[in-house]
Amino acid sequence: MSDLQPAPTVQGSVSRRRFLKVTGGAVAGSSLLTMLDARQAPAQLRGTTLRILTWSHFIPAYDVWFDKFSAEWGEKNGVKVRVDHIPHLEIPARMAAEFAAGAGHDIILNNSTILARLYYKTLLDLTDVYDGLGKKYGGWIPAAKSPIEVEGRIYGIPMYYILLPMLWRKDLFEANGLKPPDTWELARVAARTLKPKGSPTGMAFSHCNDANLNWRSLMFSFGATETDASGDHPTIDSKEMREALRFAKALFDEGMTPEVFSWDDASDNRFLASGIASWIHDAISAYRTTESTNPPVFKNTFVGMEPAGPGGKRVSVSAPIVFLAWKFGKNPQATKEYLAHLVDNDKEGMIQSTGYNMPFLNDSAKKPMPIIGADPKLQVLQDFPKIVAFFGYPGPYTPQIQEVALQFVLPDIFTRVARGTSVDDAVKWGVGEYRRIFAKHKRA
């Protein structure tokens, strides 16, 4: 029947179907561009809910800002935003529960324990957001991808990382003719000199995150490595590792007291604030808190670059903070929009955290950085982005390394040596633990 045949079109004219396709595409494309440019959510986001699970930040003012910032974004976009804060150590258990239930928050923060590689099959692929932000802000610092990349895809948005620099007492160093602790050797000399005068040093030899971070910084600066580039093989059995262990033993014997075996993450803060410590290797929150608790200590405490190892190498192992999003989350579009908006405002976040949050994006890491760029004592922190590394260095941050860290295997190797086990025996024990954990993950 002739009326069922498509109507002949004149060359150069536009059919109705083609018109709809082209105009529809153009409208959708321009809407997306406008939306991304204005950070204004499309109409379909309105009336939806976004649930965010985050930690209780060490700087409480940051949480106040974060909650307000999230609520304002929600109001602007017609999205009901709910933010829940829990201690960061409880996040893995909460994630396990939400995974099992297949329901929960849309966005979950991970602090230090980054679970992207464990859950990636159920996580939202955020490669587009990551790449878009990278292009917009001059790329990400080299370490950024390590905890969140799986099989070439990105399953998290790095928000910030927490540095653990040297915090040293300039008054005590100068009074004793000591040089600033720019190398681990100088730090050891200072500890050896100041301990008999009632000012020992301290680095946790215990089951806490500081111990995981600090001893890795030391061993990597000594040239030791944790895994190979693939992340599949542990590499701690090395000459450099033994050297680092011997150094740690000497540092403990000469410059510390046995209390370091009992320390938690806040103990070195108190140690500095008490006015006893000659130096500690910790986040700047330790320095900040002395401002109100012990002003003379605050005045005399200076922040130093990561000490160099014997070969001049500096590696600063930091605690990464990233946001992950469930694939089963009810609001993937709002999730992406919100995360992009949050990263757009990471400079404000850094200000609100009083310089505690270090940015992952190159443009944000340019000098002068907010807060720390204006504070002469903290300016040195701006030189850290190029030496930042995470667990597993130089390999990626894998679930097996995660388990090694959660079981505190590396601090236990250092603890054994400090307590008198021979370096070879401690390394042998540690290698056994690493291999056992790696073998289990390989089988899985």
Next chain:
Amino acid sequence: MTVLGDGAGSTTRAATQPAARGRSTRAWWHTNTGRRLTFGYLLLAPAALYVLLLVGIPFLFSLYLALSDASVGDQVSRFVGLGNFRAAWEMDTFRDALRNSIVFLVVAAIFKSVLGTSLAFLLLQNFKGKKLVRALVVIPFTLPITVSVLSWKWMYDSQFSVINWFLHKAGLIGGYGSESWPIWLGQPHLALLACIGVNVWRSFPFSAIVLLAGFTSVPTEVLDAARVDGCSFFQRFRHIVTPMIFPILIIGFLFDTVFTLSDLSVVYVLTQGGPGSATMILPMLAYQIGIQAGSLGRGSAIALMLVPLLFPALFLMLRNLKRRD
């Protein structure tokens, strides 16, 4: 009643048959026995359902996990037989955790028995302010565990320990930084003792209350008669009180054993299993590996290792209890 025979008898039989059929076809639950049984089972059902849903199914599920390579990030798991148990046994840390769990249980039980009994006897006496004391002693047991353990963490602090301050003021130890200054959570044996101490502090009021309930149930006439017969305090305690309250003791002991062996919070908040593996116990290790590191299979296997520890003890105690009944 049916009458055997013909004639009138057959009429009677014909008349009674429907009635008999009616009785035989009546549903069993309409019978007295049926009704009684149904009512009984209905009363039991909530408890049975509770045990099945909240104990049986989770137990079977953890058994299933322990025999698989289940991980938190993967919905698919494969059967690995006893591989997880074997692998756990090969871990140095597991063996340390097993040893520590047993030491923890036994030492804590001894202290709780002694302190609980003493406190129960104390609370039996009449003295001024008895009600207040009774209320105060249960505070450790009623406080949220994290709050109370955090307080202890402060008391055990390496620098600001109030315990050390008192010991120092009493001239028993040197000052901060001296050799004799105890590092409660940093020295392996002290750290385990410190964890046990907190567990005992939290739980011995429970033991005392259980014992107190038992003591008050012993008829005073029996004790008076024994006293008249010349029995000393210890003789009365050993030959009269203990046998009479034995079932209560066993139940209290069972509860305490389970609570102590499965107590994760004290170690988690105080030491995270450290220093080294000096305070690592099985629940802590199972949590670290199963939940934090995501290896559900391995974690479940470690947690289930508590069963062989608990089961023989429970079996023996319950059998003893039954015999005495």
